[in-house]
Amino acid sequence: MPEVVPSSPEQLLQERFGLPGFRPGQREVIDCLMESGGALAVFPTGGGKSLCYQLPALMLEGVTVVVSPLIALMKDQIDYLRGRGIEAARLDSSLTREEAAAVERGLRTGTLRILYVAPERFNNERFLDQLGRARISLFAVDEAHCISQWGHNFRPDYLKLAETSRAIGVERVLALTATATPAVVEDICATFNIDRACAVVTGFHRPNLFLSTVPTAANRRDGVLRERIKERRPGAGIVYVTLQKTAERVAKLLADSGVPAQAYHAGMETDDRTRVQEWWKGSDDAMVVATIAFGMGIDKADVRYVYHYNLPKGLESYSQEIGRAGRDGMPSTVEMLGSLEDVSTLENFVYGDTPDREALHGLVSELAASDATFDVAPRTLSNRHDLRELVLRTALTYLELMGVVKQGTPFYAGYRIKPHVPLPELIGRFNGERAAFVEGIFKRAKFGRSWYTLDLDGADPDQRSRIIRALEYFGEQQLAEVSVTDLRLRFHKLVARPDANALADTLYEQFVRREQAEVERIGDMARLVTYDGCQTNVLLSYFGESPAQPCGHCTWCTTHQPTAFPPHAHAPDIGARVDAAALQKLVRDHPQALATPRRRARLLCGLPSPGLTAAKLTRNPLFASLEDVRFPDVLAWCERSD
Structure with missing residues (x-):
């Protein structure tokens, strides 16, 4: 195990991180962790949340486990930490078997200081067993607002993290987020048993940001955005839009006008997204036109402009997105061009995620009729009951929290194999029974143009285990390229004969409450635009602050007049x-x-x-x-x- 480092936090800050002093709230969070065993850090974007677990990791004996949904953030932070001589690693699906084995060895031997993992990793029983045998000195949950069903970015896998942290015996818990209303703060503290006095909220006021609110009719937005960007001093910026097709269209519009602009959205290939992100990070005047998929975990301090072409989906999203401007403390402008037409689009996304009761009843009835232990193919189940996959996973998580089922380790029922050598040569690498076994694997598989597809559904457990070990060996020895297909989720029934009608009603009520909360959040955003008063203060009040006077750097403080949405043409009958x-x-x-x-x-x-x-x-x-x-x-x- 790593030895306890006797240095004080201030010494470590200077010696290991090269920083002259703590930012607001950081020392308070560290003190709470060391003295009370838990803390919540609610810091604005760029406020220094990461240091709140990176520094304690050097003070504590054992490993710090950081849960984050952001793989790009993990990679950047690991490079930074290793550059400072701090042993850090991540476990995710992109690692090779050898890389994953090295990380697991570091966890087992205690040489690892910080381990980054995605929340879905905790559905893996083998990983949980490994954690249970390690000393977890600190369990840090990034984007902690995701655990709250009433937060703005609820993720099903987050709901089980608190229970998991207690089950594996972690010594300290740190929750981190950039946005949390008072209700979400209470929810996080209650879920992780964090003393309310150890919820450190540093405030959301950014005096260097000018909040410009110029609601613009949809048919005029292109021209207004283009003129705004061209008439202002050059500077890097982000244009946030709602739809992927809007990102592509507006990026082309700006590029055709001579503005260095490119689109970024979740529909692009990973390599293309990475290329755009790196291009933008390296420029001092580039504009990226992006959906909300862009910005999380990106460290660029000199963003001068953030435009909202469309209305954001809530005050939390708005606060997080404008927080990406001016992180170097220099004056920056955030401008809202959204219109009432955006409200229907945003609301419809919310309503589209709410399943009908019939779909939920069909799902629960199928699970109720299943064996005591069963597995499901999420995509097949999603199609069969007309539930989007995220909605399906949320429903399954609700059922787990209600004590109806318990999820086991996911597995893959299928494999794809592309030999790098002729098949007779591959089989010839083995002798006797082993050669016959390998030949049997390929006889069992279906051959396409260059790939063999192997279906292990229903295979004997011992035979399945041996086949998988053989496939892993092919990959390790560069004999073949091997990839997994057909994800299956394994469950154990905790209630032998669940009441499908009652459960469907309960699930439906959960989804409807969630829907109502999301629609209300969109309404809060629209009300901010037309509020007759300091708009910054409305934002601060939403997050529990009590500003004493107008900010002096928003549209209302400049004009002392409320802004109004252009009239919205009512749709015909x-x-x-x-x-x-x-x-x-x-x-x-x-x-x-x-x-x-x-x-x-x-x-x-x-x-x-x-x-x-x-x-x-x-x-x-x-x-x-x-x-x-x-x-x-x-x-x-x-x-x-x-």
């Missing part, structure tokens, strides 16, 4: 826009995919679901024919037309 006969025929032709009013409303609002996609209804002319209309209005019309 739904009945006049929908070919009712065509819709009725579609329902007759696709009775399952369009079985409920909610599913038909999804079709008309252009909200894809597994059922609509499988039935190829996203290509139908009726799909997205009412994408500019609020989902509740379309749903009500569909219910009346039933």
Whole structure:
């Protein structure tokens, strides 16, 4: 095990990190960890959250485990720490077997100081067993607001982290986030048993940011954005948009106008996203036009401008996104161009994620009829019950927290093998029974143009284990390229005969409450734009601060007049826009995919679901024919037309 370092926090700060002093809140968090065994750090973007676990990791005997959903952040921080002689590593699916084995060895021998892992890693029983045998001196949870069902970025895998931390016997817990309302702060503290006095909130006020609010009609935004960027002094910036297609279109518009601009969104290939990110980080005047997929974990201090082409989905998102400007303390501008047209789009995304009760009842009924131990293919289950995969995983997590099922270690039912040498030569590397066994693997597999596909579903456990060891050997010896397919989630039933009706009702109520909270969050964002008073103070009040006077650096403080959204043209009567006969025929032709009013409303609002996609209804002319209309209005019309 690493020896306890006797140096004081101040000495370590200077000697190991080369920093002259602590930023606001950092020393308080470290003191809470050392004295009380737990802390919550709510620091704004760029406020120095990482140091709150990096420095204690050098003071404590054992390993610090950092849970983060951001692989890019993990890589950057590991490079930084290793550059300072601090042994740090990560465990994720991108590592080779040899790399993962080296990390596990460091965890086992105690030479590792800091281990970064993604939250889904805690569904792996083998990993949990390894942690249970190690000394976990500090368990740090980044993006901790994700554990709160009422936070703005709820992630199902986060809900089980607190229970897991107690099960593996961690000595201290640190939760970290850049955005948390008072209610979410209470939720995090209660979940992780953190003393409320150890919730250190440094404040969200950024006096170097000018909050400009210029709500602009959708048909004028292109011109306004282009002129804003061209008339201002050069500087790196981000333009946030809601849709991927908007990112592509606006980036081209700016580039054609002579502005160095590129698009960034989750629909791009990983290499392309990395290329754009590095291009932007290395420039002092580039504009990246991005969805919310951009910015988390990126360390660029000289961002001079952040534009919101569309309305953000809430005050938490807005605060986090504008927080990426001016992290060097220099004056920077954040400008809001959103309009009322954006409200319907944002709300419809929320409504599109809410499953209908019938889908949830079908899911629970299938699980109730399963054996005591069973496995599911998430994509297949998602398609069968018309539940998006994230919604499905959320429902399964709810059922686990309700004590109905318990998830085991996920596994893969399929493998793909691409030999690097002729098959007879590969088999010839082995003798006797081993050669016959290897030959049997390839006889069992199906051959395509260059890949063998191997289905292990239903294989004898001992045989399956031996086949997997053989495939791993092929990869280690460079005899073949091996990849996994067909993810399966394994579960154990804790209730032999669950009440499907009652569980479906409870799950549906959970999703509806979540939906209402998200819609209210969008409303808070719209109210900020038109508020008759200091807009900065509205933002600060939302996060629990009590500013004494107007900020002096927002649009209202400059004009003393509230801004107003341009009039929003009301959509015409739904009945006049929908070919009712065509819709009725579609329902007759696709009775399952369009079985409920909610599913038909999804079709008309252009909200894809597994059922609509499988039935190829996203290509139908009726799909997205009412994408500019609020989902509740379309749903009500569909219910009346039933």
